Amino acid sequence: MPELSKPYRILVARFCHESHRLNPRPTDEELFVVERGHDILRTPAGVLKGLTDTLAAAGANIEPVFSANGGAGGLVDHDFYVRMREELLVAVRRIKPDAIGLDLHGAMGTTETPDAEGDLLQALRHVVGPNVPIGIGLDLHGHITPRMLDNTDICIACKENPHSDFVECGQKVAELLLEQLEGRLKPVTVSARVPMILPGAAETGSGPLAEIHAKAREYAAQQPSIKDISIYNVFRFTDDDEIGQVVTILSDGSGADTPSIAVDLATRFWVERERFKDDLLTVEEVFERVRSSPDKRPFAIGDMGDRVAAGAPGDGTILLSAALDGYPELSGAVPITDPVAAAQAIEAGVGATVKLSVGAGFTPGFTPRLITGRVEHVSDGNFVVAGIVGRGDPSAMGPTAVLRVDDRIQVLLTTKPADTTDPAAFTSQNVVIEDLDFIIVKSGFHFVANFDGLATPVLVNTPGVGYYRRNQFDYQKARFWPEHDIANPEITARQHSIGTS
Ligand SMILES: [Zn+2]
Incomplete structure (x- = not known):
């Protein structure tokens, strides 16, 4: 990383939860591990560690707000979510950062909204306006909504399942944020969505998912303007419009090819869909x-x-x-x-x-x-x-x-x-x-x-709400294969612009 032209002030926070709507036990404050201020920099883990280590090494001034990690569980208690959101917004107004870097999960839902990250990012964008970069690093089990992508400059996921690369994900978010602040990167994100989930074979190291990730790396190697391709394993334990497999491509400027690459990668999921099956023992x-x-x-x-x-x-x-x-x-x-x-x-x-x-x-x-x-x-x-x-x-x-x-x-x-x-x-x-x-x-x-x-x-193979089985869960809004009979879907790319949702 070249030396920074000035010691930017970067606000960082972590707010992570994977929220299962059919776990009847809501996740309240007691089920979160919460630390505040500089305490979060003592022994950070995951995306937060990658973010803060990289920012510190580059000479940026880190402004830590809080780390709230609830793991996975029932929907987050909405009042707790709102208190944390407001605490973050108050800090943003006080600190007036040059950029914001967040460690989020990507599939947080509350007892009132299935898209908590979208709500949080939209609220942040409303406070800082269009010119303060917001970068987030996610778990690849995200429920990725247009509202999240329309309100972030940098939105990328870890690449491995099991997630052995959270630190690298945070590092990349920090590097891209600093590149943007230095005027060397104009991030543009396109996404493509397929109305399907992965019923099984969801590890990135083998099977069809390994092949699709390899193809993504090949595309990125061929096109220097591509800074990241994130492939999300759809989060299926939510019930929201447009749940599905999502591919996002972040490029420097709008590359002419990125929409077609996103569509190609997303289409591969549909073509290979029958191969996404687990081999579970009784x-x-x-x-x-x-x-x-x-x-x-x-x-x-x-x-x-x-x-x-x-x-x-x-x-x-x-x-x-x-x-x-x-x-x-x-x-x-x-x-x-x-x-x-x-x-x-x-x-x-x-x-x-x-x-x-x-x-x-x-x-x-x-x-x-x-x-x-x-x-x-x-x-x-x-x-x-x-x-x-x-x-x-x-x-x-x-x-x-x-x-x-x-x-x-x-x-x-x-x-x-x-x-x-x-x-x-x-x-x-x-x-x-x-x-x-x-x-x-x-x-x-x-x-x-x-x-x-x-x-x-x-x-x-055991009973319970932790594993998707066709017709086990009642979906009111979501429509996806194999839960529903979906004819060959039209897969299109969408370019995201800051502040449009
Ligand atoms: Zn995950």
């Missing part, structure tokens, strides 16, 4: 595999239906019951969200034997499970993510108790939905994962990266 198949396979133990079993990482409550008991009732020779660890049972176990104290009904407190249709076990560990449930996805991020499971059942199954009773993408969720609770046959993780992709070398990953 509950019986997965435990049989654990029992009989010589592969490295433990097996990390991704509970797809109850994925906290996709916004599910994490209160499923089907895998716990299968392990207790059908596989007496297996040892394992099973996290379950249950604030009431966690409190009862903590109250009883370490060493006590308790009989508790656990799980099924939130997800409709789930069945609680009665267990008797010895309380072997209690804690505040706080840990720091160690693996590549989210490294350095504080994670809060809330008060947590570990119950040992049948002397072989450790049940982690958490107050909040636990992000078990990372081994630290278990090791922080004194669970020795290498001694176990299996651990249940409430994640579908990211755990594969964070448990690399520690466990054998498998995905299991």
